[in-house]
Amino acid sequence: MSSCVPTTATIVNSIGLRPLKDTSDLRELVASGKFFWLDLANADEAARTDLLSLLGLEDPDLGWVRPFGQAGRIAVSKERLRVVTWLADRSGNLVEIHVLCTRHHLLTVWNGDPAVLDEVRRHFAERVAELEKSPYQAAAILLQLLLGTLGEAISNADSRIQRIHDQLEREPGSIDFTTLKKRLQSVQSVWFDLDCYGSAVRLAMVGVEAVPGMDARGASELNDYAEQVQDIEHRLHERLRWSADIVQDYATAIAQRQGEQINRLTLVSLIFLPITFLTGFFGMNFAWLNGLVGGAGAFFGLGVVLPALTVLFTTVWLRRRRLI
The missing domain is CATH 3.30.460.20 (CorA soluble domain-like)
Known part of the structure; x- marks a missing residue:
């Protein structure tokens, strides 16, 4: 050294x-x-x-x-x-x-x-x-x-x-x-x-x-x-x-945040589930409905008004239940 x-x-x-x-x-x-x-x-x-x-x-x-x-x-x-x-x-x-x-x-x-x-x-x-x-x-x-x-x-x-x-x-x-x-x-x-x-x-x-x-x-x-x-x-x-x-x-x-997100998705699915049902029902039975119901007004009522009323009814029901 x-x-x-x-x-x-x-x-x-x-x-x-x-x-x-x-x-x-x-x-x-x-x-x-x-x-x-x-x-x-x-x-x-x-x-x-x-x-x-x-x-x-x-x-x-x-x-x-x-x-x-x-x-x-x-x-x-x-x-x-x-x-x-x-x-x-x-x-x-x-x-x-x-x-x-x-x-x-x-x-x-x-x-x-x-x-x-x-x-x-x-x-x-x-x-x-x-x-x-x-x-x-x-x-x-x-x-x-x-x-x-x-x-x-x-x-x-x-x-x-x-x-x-x-x-x-x-x-x-x-x-x-x-x-x-x-x-x-x-x-x-x-x-x-x-x-x-x-x-x-x-x-x-x-x-x-x-x-x-x-x-x-x-x-x-x-x-x-x-x-x-x-x-x-x-x-x-x-x-x-x-x-x-x-x-x-x-x-x-x-975990709480994930639970809240799952709850939101569940509510959204509840709101749009009836529309999904109507869309599927009308789609599978389109030929039958075309022969049974005639006129643009009927199609407007079934295709637009009915889904809108369904969403409105579901939303009101969820609010009254205090789910949203």
Whole structure:
């Protein structure tokens, strides 16, 4: 690897927030023994491997950090906290992020727009001087900040769901059911992943105070994080129910519209059914009628007046029955 490091490698420590300049910069940070957070976004495999090797990570750590496409999980052990979780980008999409905390550093590895975490880095930098005294507390605060991006995404989704609900009430036919169904399936998938992750978090927090090296502040913040994850689960589940209700309302509205159209067609058929009968009767017996009835007046009466009276009578009868 060259001495240049991608600008997506960012350092946050007690000095402040800055891009990682080169590999020698990271060596100096590691050698100093002072706590820092290294954020790696969009680093290619070669650059990522070189940087991780400078941190002296063990094989189990690398197994958590390097491969993507993992299920959400968390493990708390002596001087280690390993997490596979998600953050939400500006579009509200979930982005997988791997978090590793040791006694000397925090590491995050992910792929996405680095600007998404600008606010998270700034907030963490404001607190890092105090947080470096407790790595577990630092990791818990970082996890809470990452979880905050999911909370913002859910809040933004509320307005979109409300717009769809309003559109459904005004013009149900203008909604694309395929798109609506895909959105519901997407919410279901996110909720399922987060529900499984929430279970893993709650399990990891059982007896967390007894983990060797755990301090009171770290345990407290980790328990707070578990509660926040559960709150996000509940919020997302409510949105899932809301979205499902909208889909059900849409299906009901479409069925109602189809029923109304069928009723209209039925009424039209009732009005013109007698004319159809008369037309068929006269057509099948035209020769007999031609011999029996003579004159243009008779044909006008049977061919025009009688059908018109039939339509008028049927319409009046339907109105009196309040069918139209």
